[in-house]
C-alpha cells in the first residue's frame with residue numbers, strides 16, 4: 001500500500017462494500033480505510049424482508065464479518081467507529097476525540113429511519129429495521145411471539161407483511177394512505193397487491209394512524225386515530241427513511257434531500273464524494289440497489305484516476321411480495337401522460353404513456369410481472 005493519505009469510505013453497507021470491490025478491480029494497491037458505526041458485517045439489505053420466505057435466520061443473511069471483508073479486500077476496516085464530523089480544510093474525519101486523514105473521502109453512510117413520536121409506554125416493543133443489527137434484534141424479540149403490527153404500507157411495510165405471514169405470524173398493517181405503496185404504484189397495481197396480501201391473511205387498517213402504544217401484558221395495545229384498538233406482541237415502524245445529511249451540512253457540504261453530488265459523485269467540497277442512500281445524485285434520491293451499483297462502478301474509476309460520470313439506465317424495482325409478484329418503474333416525476341391499465345384480478349399491466357404513445361413507466365403484477373424485462377427496454381433511461 002502507498003504512504004499517501006488513503007481513500008476513506010464511511011459506511012459498510014452495499015454502497016461502501018460495492019465501491020471497495022470496484023476500486024480493487026481497478027487498483028489492487030490503493031490504500032483504503034473503511035470506517036463504520038456498525039459491526040461491519042457484509043450482507044444484502046434487500047434480503048432482510050425475505051427471512052421467513054427463504055427460511056433464514058438473521059445470521060444466515062450475513063455474508064462476511066468485518067475481519068473477513070478487510071482481508072478479502074486488502075484494506076483497513078474500523079468497525080464500531082462513528083464519524084462525528086468532517087474537517088474538509090484539514091482533509092480529516094473527526095471520530096470523537098480522534099482524527100483520521102483522508103486523501104479522498106467517500107460518504108456512503110446511508111439513511112436514517114424516520115421515527116414517529118407516538119404517545120404511550122410501549123415504545124420498547126417498536127422496531128425499525130434498516131440494517132442487519134436491527135433485524136437480529138427484531139428476530140430475537142420475535143421468538144415465541146405471534147402477532148406483529150406494521151406501521152406503514154410502503155414497499156418495506158408490505159414486504160415485511162408478506163414475509164411475516166409466510167412465517168405464520170398474524171399481521172396488521174396500519175397506514176394513513178388509502179392505498180398501498182402510494183407514490184410508487186398506480187392504484188390498480190396497489191389494489192392487486194392488497195388483494196394478494198389480504199388473501200394471505202394480512203389485515204389492513206388504512207386511512208388512519210397509530211395514536212397511542214401502551215404496554216399490555218407481554219405485548220402492546222395500539223389505539224388508532226379512528227378509535228380501533230389492536231393488540232400485538234411487536235410493532236414494526238416502516239414509515240420512511242431520510243438521507244443522512246446533518247454532518248455533511250455541518251461541514252459546509254451542499255445538501256438538499258440528500259448530500260448533493262453531480263454525476264461524477266462529487267460533493268460541493270473538493271475530494272469529498274457521496275453515493276447510496278445518503279446521496280442526491282444529479283437531483284435524484286433513489287434509495288435502491290441498482291442506482292448505488294452504477295454509482296460505485298463510476299466512482300471507482302474516478303478515484304483511481306479516470307474521472308467518470310454515472311449514467312442511470314432504466315431502473316425497475318421488484319417488490320418482494322411473492323403472494324402477488326410486482327415490478328414497477330415509475331414515470332419521471334411530473335411526466336405528462338396517463339396510465340393505460342389492463343387488469344384481470346391480481347394480474348395488472350399498467351403502462352404510463354406520453355401523448356405520443358411512448359411508454360414512460362410501468363407497473364406489472366401477478367402473471368404480468370414477468371414482462372418486467374421486456375417493458376424495461378421500452379422505457380427511456382433516466383440519463384439518456
Ligand SMILES: Cc1cc2nc3c(=O)[nH]c(=O)nc-3n(C[C@H](O)[C@H](O)[C@H](O)COP(=O)(O)OP(=O)(O)OC[C@H]3O[C@@H](n4cnc5c(N)ncnc54)[C@H](O)[C@@H]3O)c2cc1C
Nearest residue numbers: 011012013014015037045046083109110276277287288289
Ligand atoms: C427491508 C429492506 C428491503 C429492501 N429491499 C430492496 C430491494 O428489493 N431492492 C432495492 O433495490 N432496494 C431495496 N432496499 C433498499 C436498499 O437495500 C438500500 O438502498 C441500500 O442497501 C442502501 O445501502 P447504503 O450502503 O447506501 O446504506 P446502508 O446500508 O444504510 O449503510 C450505511 C452504512 O453507514 C454507516 N454509518 C452511518 N452513519 C455513520 C457514521 N456517522 N459514522 C460511521 N458510519 C456510519 C452504517 O453503520 C452503515 O454501515 C431495501 C431496504 C430495506 C430496509
